[in-house]
Amino acid sequence: MQREMNVIGGGVVGLASALALARAGFAVTVIDDDPGRQAASWGNAGHIAIEQVAPLASWATVRSLPRRRFAAGGAVGLPPAAWRRWLPFGLRLLGAARPARFAVGKAALGGLLAEAMPAWQRLGETLGQPGLLRIDGHIVAWSRPAAAAAGWRSWMAADIGTAAFRDTSRAERAAFPGGPLADAIRFTNTAQIADLGRLDRALRAALAAAGGVFRAGAAGLEMVDGAARVRLDGSLLAEGPVLVAGGARSGTLLAPLGRRVPIIAERGYHLRTSDHDWPADLPPMVFEDRSMIVTRYADCVQVASFVEFAAIDTPADPAKWERLEAHVAALGLPLRGPFTRWIGARPTLPDYLPAIGRSARAPNLLYAFGHQHLGLTLAALTGEIVAALAADAPPVVDLAPFSIERFGSRTKQ
Structure with missing residues (x-):
């Protein structure tokens, strides 16, 4: 009898995991409540960032915070009204930034990133989309x-x-x-997804071809007889394994199972325009002193920046889009408005490591979320890891550093 798997989340991690599961023989149902593709997966910079080995939970990040605040001209937004969200998160980040914990986190994240590009190459070869993965640096x-x-x-x-x-x-x-640059370096073996919409369509088509099905709606979880069960549209789905890949909403999903997850919505802003003179063959370009990355996609150019720590549904701050437009003008970039504005929430845990593993509380529940800025980078590898976990096979990396149990707290029952 074919094994079942309900996957909650239709972002890039959820889709890559669902596809790997379907190809491993599971009857996969993807439950997604993002028909407008507003998740961070579909507004990111398209960059396969294998160079970002050091977790952002570091003393370097802590020391740089005063000058990196939005109010000081930087890219870090700490809205005063959201202090109940970012202050507890920040205190946990301070703990994760201690040298010993940072070293453990860097080794763990480095192990994932070393496998990320090979995993993308393997996945890319199966999607029938030549040119979707461009390994020409940034x-x-x-x-x-x-x-x-x-x-x-x-x-x-x-x-x-x-x-x-x-x-x-x-x-x-x-x-x-743009205008004259003081200096620049070129990474030679990082990569880019050439078109995020094309990636979404390719993953969904491959999943459908492998027998996967999609259901729209907001899913919830509850514990029934020691197992996690999915509730959709007021009804409990058939009992079976569950993968939580719900991005920034994963903490809310897991709370009814007695698990408090210290995840925060690390919100990013971007602008897009189709009126430009940006070279078609230029890889993603980071203007580091302005904390901004510019990416040419098939039908537009995107300018992305900012990390704003707040609740996922907090209204957007127009001043951040205005700051981005000011950067474009100051750099003399050949981009013209009107710009399309977008905001999305990166799912971030305070040690800046993802959560990937099997629940100790509900053994039929797997999880894969919290990939912060590296969701696209690690999606293909995460899919392979999830498929191995579901089949009780050894994953390619040690998953102990990514266990949700590392946070140690549970909600009251």
Whole structure:
């Protein structure tokens, strides 16, 4: 008899996991309540960021916070009205930033990122979409000499895992769009998803071909006789295994099972325009001294920035889009409005490691969420790991550092 799996979440992690499960022989149902594709999966920078080995829960992040606040001209938003959300999260981040814990986290995250690109290559080869995965690096640039000198020192000292970069020539920098740059480096073996909409359609088509089905609606979980059960549209679904891949809403999903998850909505903002003169062959370009990344997609150019810690449904702050438009103008980028504005919530845990594993409280429940800025990067690998877990096979990496049990707290019953 074919095994079943209900997957809650239709973002890139949920779809990649559902596809891996279906190809492993499971009868998969994906439950998704995001018909408008507003999840962070579909508004990200398209960057396969294998170079980001160091978790953002670090003393370097803590020390830099005062100058990186939005009010000081930086990209970190801490809305005063949301302090009950970000203050407890920040205190946990301080604990995760201690040198010993940071070292453990970096080793764990580095192990995932070392496998991320091979996993994407394996997945990409099966989707029948040539050119969807572009392994031609990305650019990190600085508009001011002091920022360039500091950036160079930082990247030279950084652990970037399997990634590699080189200097750029004056001629290369002169050919980049916009005004003059102080300096830039080019990563040579990172990658980009050429079109997020095309990726979404390809994953869904491959899943349907593998027998997967989709159901729309907001799912909930409850514990019935020691097992997690899915409630959809007021009815309990048939008992069976469940994968929670609900992004920033995963904490709310797990709360009825007695698990408090310290996840926060780390909200990002972006602008898109189809009126531009951005080179078609240019990979993602990071303007590091402005905490901004520009990506050319098939039908538009996207400018993305900001980390705003708040509740997932907090109204957007227009000042952040206005700041992005000011950066575009100041850099002289060949992008013209009117811009389409977007906001999405990255699912972030305070140690900046994902949660991937099997529930100790409900053995029929698997989880894969909390990938923060690395959801796209780690999606293909996460799918392979989830499929191995569901089949009781050993995953490619040690999952102990990613267990949800590391947070240790449960809700009262």
